[in-house]
Amino acid sequence: xxxPRLVLxxxxxxxxxxxxQIGVTPDAVFSPEIDETPGRDETPRALAQRLAREKxxxxxLDPGTCLLAADTVVAAGRxxxxxxxxxxxxxACLDLLSGRRHRVLTAIALIDGAGQRRERLSxxxxxxxxxxxxxxxxxxxxxxxxxxAGAYAIQGLAASFVRFxxxxxxxxxxxxxxxxxxLLRSAGWALPP
Numbered sequence: 001x002x003x004p005r006l007v008l009x010x011x012x013x014x015x016x017x018x019x020x021q022i023g024v025t026p027d028a029v030f031s032p033e034i035d036e037t038p039g040r041d042e043t044p045r046a047l048a049q050r051l052a053r054e055k056x057x058x059x060x061l062d063p064g065t066c067l068l069a070a071d072t073v074v075a076a077g078r079x080x081x082x083x084x085x086x087x088x089x090x091x092a093c094l095d096l097l098s099g100r101r102h103r104v105l106t107a108i109a110l111i112d113g114a115g116q117r118r119e120r121l122s123x124x125x126x127x128x129x130x131x132x133x134x135x136x137x138x139x140x141x142x143x144x145x146x147x148x149a150g151a152y153a154i155q156g157l158a159a160s161f162v163r164f165x166x167x168x169x170x171x172x173x174x175x176x177x178x179x180x181x182x183l184l185r186s187a188g189w190a191l192p193p
Contacts, residue, residue, distance in 0.1 A: 003188065003189050003190060004064055004065060004066045004112070004113045004187060004188050004189070005027045005028075005062070005064065005065045005066065006024070006026045006027050006028075006065070006066045006067075006068065006184075006189075007026060007027065007028045007029070007030060007059060007061065007065055007066070007067045007068070008026035008028070008029045008030070008067075008068050008069075009030050009031075009032050009055045009056060009058065009059050009067055009068065009069035010029070010031070010032075010055070010068075010069065010070055011029075011031035012070075012174055012175075014153075014155065014173055014174045014175070015070060015174055015175045016029070018170055018173060018174065018175040018177060018180075019175065019180070021170075021177065022177050022180070022181055022191060022192070023191055023192040024184065024189070024191065026068070030059050032054075032055040032058040032059060032069070033058070034051065034054045034055060034058055036051055036071075036083075038080050043078060044073045044075035044078065044079075044080050044103065044105055045073075045105055045121065045123070047073050047080060048071050048072065048073040048105040048106065048107035048121065049107040049119065049121060051071035051073075051107070052069050052070055052071045052107035052108055052109040052119070053069075053107075053109050053117070053119070055069035055070070055071060055109070056068075056069035056109040056110075056111050056117065061111065061115075063113070064113040065113060066110060066111065066112050066113055066184075066187050066188075066189075067110065067111040068108065068109075068110050068180070068183075068184075069108070069109045069110075070106055070107065070108045070109070070174065070175050071106070071107055072104060072105070072106045072149050072171075072174045073104075073105045073106075073107075073149060074093075074102060074103070074104050074105075074149040074150030075102060075103045075104075075105065076096055076097065076100070076102045076103075079096075081093050081096070081097075081102075081149065081150040081151070082149075082151075083147050083148060083149050084145050084146065084147070084148060084150075084151035085146070085147065087140055089151065090140055090145040090146075090151035091136070091140060091151075093145075093150050093151035093152070094131060094136050094139065094140070094145075094151055094152070095131075095136070097128045097150065097152070098128055098129075098130050098131040098136070099128060099129065099130035099131070100127065100128065101125055101126065101127040101164070102125075102126055102127075102128075102150070103123055103124065103125055103126075104123075104124045104125075104126055104149075104150070104154075104167075104171065104172040105121060105122070105123050105124075106121070106122045106168075106171045106172075106174060106175065106176055107119065107120070107121045107122075108120050108121075108122075108175065108176065108179060108180055108183065110183040110184070110186075110187055112186075112187035112188070113187065113188065118183050118186060118187070120176070120179035120180075120182070120183060121179075122167065122168045122171030122176030122179055123167060123171075124165060124166065124167025124168050124169070124171050124172045125164070125165070125166045125167055126154065126162055126164065126165050126172060127162070127163050127164035127165075128161045128162065128163065129161055129162075129163045131161060135160075135161070139152070139157060139158060139161075142157055144156045144157050144158070153173075154169070154172045154173055155173045
C-alpha cells in the first residue's frame with residue numbers, strides 16, 4: 001500500500017532536516033501566514049498548540065493528503081519570548097535567559113488523509129549558564145538569533161550556553177521526532193525502523 005502524500009506547513013529548514021533524520025521527505029512545503037500574536041492571558045502551552053492548529057488549518061488539502069504543522073514557543077515563566085527580529089529584542093531575550101531555566105514548547109498537528117486532526121505537545125526545560133558580556137555580544141554579532149524563538153538556536157552556537165536540558169532535544173530544535181513519528185505512523189506512514 002502506498003504511503004499518503006505529505007505536506008509540511010512550515011518554512012523552517014530545521015524541520016525539513018529533522019524529518020529527513022527519521023527518513024521522511026515531504027511531498028510539498030508551504031509557509032503558512034498566520035498572526036502569531038499571543039492572545040490576552042494565553043499561556044505559552046496554549047499559544048504553541050493554537051499556532052500549530054492554525055497553521056494546519058490554513059492549508060487546503062487534496063483528499064488523501066496528510067499535513068504536518070508545528071510551532072515552537074520559548075517561555076520564561078508565563079512570559080512568551082518573541083522570535084527576535086531586531087538586535088534589541090535578541091539582547092533582551094538573552095539577558096532574560098542568562099543564568100536561568102526556561103521552557104521550549106513545540107506543538108505539532110497532523111491532519112490525516114481522512115481529515116482527522118491529531119496533536120502532540122513536547123515540553124523541554126533548558127537552562128543557560130550565566131552569559132558573559134563577551135558571550136552575549138559575540139552571539140549577537142553572529143546573527144544566528146534572527147527569527148528564532150527566544151533569540152537562539154540550540155543546535156547552533158548557542159549550544160555552548162546550555163548547561164542543562166530535560167526533555168526532547170529535537171523538540172527544542174523545532175520538531176519533536178518521537179511524537180512526530182508516532183503521529184505519522186498513526187496516519188499510515190511506514191517509517192524506517
